[in-house]
Amino acid sequence: MTGKKAKQGRDDQFAFYMDLLGHDILNNNQAVLGYLELVLATPSVDKTVRKYAEKAFSHVRTSTMLVENVKRLMATRMADPDSLRPFDVMKTLQMSEKDLSRFFPDKRIRVKLNHMPKEIMVIGNSAAEDLVLNVLVNAVRLDAAEDIELAVKVAGTEFRGRDCWKLTVEDTSAVLPPSLKDKDIKYVYLMDSSVAVKLSGLLFAKMISEMLGGDFDAYELPGKGDRPGAGFALTLRRAGRP
Amino acid sequence: MTSVLIVDDELFIVELYRDILQLRGYKVMGTAFDGEEALKKYSSCSDKPDVIIMDHRMPIMNGVEATKEIMRMNPAQKVIFVSADVLVEKEARDAGAVDFLPKPFRMDDLIEKMEKVSNGH
Numbered sequence: 267m268t269g270k271k272a273k274q275g276r277d278d279q280f281a282f283y284m285d286l287l288g289h290d291i292l293n294n295n296q297a298v299l300g301y302l303e304l305v306l307a308t309p310s311v312d313k314t315v316r317k318y319a320e321k322a323f324s325h326v327r328t329s330t331m332l333v334e335n336v337k338r339l340m341a342t343r344m345a346d347p348d349s350l351r352p353f354d355v356m357k358t359l360q361m362s363e364k365d366l367s368r369f370f371p372d373k374r375i376r377v378k379l380n381h382m383p384k385e386i387m388v389i390g391n392s393a394a395e396d397l398v399l400n401v402l403v404n405a406v407r408l409d410a411a412e413d414i415e416l417a418v419k420v421a422g423t424e425f426r427g428r429d430c431w432k433l434t435v436e437d438t439s440a441v442l443p444p445s446l447k448d449k450d451i452k453y454v455y456l457m458d459s460s461v462a463v464k465l466s467g468l469l470f471a472k473m474i475s476e477m478l479g480g481d482f483d484a485y486e487l488p489g490k491g492d493r494p495g496a497g498f499a500l501t502l503r504r505a506g507r508p
Numbered sequence: 509m510t511s512v513l514i515v516d517d518e519l520f521i522v523e524l525y526r527d528i529l530q531l532r533g534y535k536v537m538g539t540a541f542d543g544e545e546a547l548k549k550y551s552s553c554s555d556k557p558d559v560i561i562m563d564h565r566m567p568i569m570n571g572v573e574a575t576k577e578i579m580r581m582n583p584a585q586k587v588i589f590v591s592a593d594v595l596v597e598k599e600a601r602d603a604g605a606v607d608f609l610p611k612p613f614r615m616d617d618l619i620e621k622m623e624k625v626s627n628g629h
Contacts, residue, residue: 289565292592293518296612300524303615304531330612368614392594 281340288337295330299323320372327369331403334396335470342393342477350478352505353394355433356386359418362402370406376415377402386420386431387505390478394502397474401435401482401498404467408496409440422504425481429504438495442486451483471500479503510626511535511555515546515574516563516590525561528615534622543569547577556582558626561618564591564600572596572603579604586625588618 305311305319363377388394405416416437423432445461446454451472454462462469468484475482480502487495512534514525519541526536537557540546543566550556560578564571575587589597589605590613597608607621 289592292611293521296592297520297524299612300528300615304528326612 277344281344284336284340288333291333292330295326295333298326299330302326317372324370324372328403328407331369331400332466335400335467338393338396339470339473342474345391350389350393351391352387353390353392354385354387355394355398355431355502356382356384358395358398359386362399365399366402366406369403372412373406374413375406378415378417380417380419382418382420386433388431388478388480388502389505390502393474393478397471397478397482397500397502398433400467400471400474401433401500404471404484405435405437405440405496405498407467408442409437411439414439423501425501425503426479428479430480430501431504433500433502434497435500436487436495436497438487439493440496441493442484442496446484447486471498475500475502509533509535510559510622511537511557512622513538513540513546513550513557513560515540515543515560515566515571517541517566518563521563525618528618529622532619542566543571543574543577546574550578551581556585558586559622560585560587562587562589562600562605564589564593564596572599575600575603575605588621588625590618 302319302323306316306323311319359377359379359382363375366375366377390397402416406414414437416435419434421432423430443464445457446465446468451465451468454465454469454472457465468482471482480500482501483499485497485499487497512529514522514536516522516525522539522541526539529536537555538549538553540549545568546560546562547569550560562571562575571589571591575589578585578587583604585604587605589600589608590611591600591608592611594610597610600608606625609617609621
């Protein structure tokens, strides 16, 4: 067996094991979510317990998303770049307010879509859909407020000589982790893992966007004071363009 | 009362669906832990379930195969497919499933789909 084939074999076994683990975790999350829903649907449950259950619900949702991120990373890493197909992320954005409210039932979230085109076709199969949703989830997770408004804009741009869509999400009450201030997300690789773990969602967006031929960055909004807000810029290759 | 057959290889998932469906007024007429057991139970019951909740990744026979066999026996049978494998949705629908829910899902979503399916939508 050649070294390349042996490595492929190990990669396949690893992917298989990751898939089994992911499947088991999602099944367990299903049970936790289901029983939490039962608690929330019980009329005699008081307000405090309800709030605790909603928080637990939100964390299980996050755990589910993390598992899906791992699965997505594995699938995207192993995919043939030529097999990536166009995907309309406009549909994802239109559904995002509903999706985010499910992820974070204890928050009130509005997604403002400003001057959007009818469709935003990008290269990346459903990985692009996960990525857009992930960026929005990142913004909400970095915002301690209960009322959150995410302003989304899109514009055509060029990245590494290719036509792309640049999607920006801005949240005036989100706060970037101090470890990331004035730094590119790629520096997360150089950080201690105890610090980097707090940034895993942002790192995921960076990795997947690069795998899809695009880019991702997070930045402080140009405001003043301790809480200037945060912006997230996602660049994805435009479908049907060179 | 809408009757349901639950097919999933995880006991704790079967118990969860049973607890919630019974609370919501559904009649859980049976449970099965793999596709083959589901087929045996399905073919032996005189009153067929209104809805089958079918998992995919199960030992002996998976959910897609079991759905195909059930649809051969009764093309009008309503099967709601539930799976953590989102990539199996097309196969499940091609096999005859009327709907698909990726795990984990909200129980309210399952109930909504059950109501739609049992009302003939």
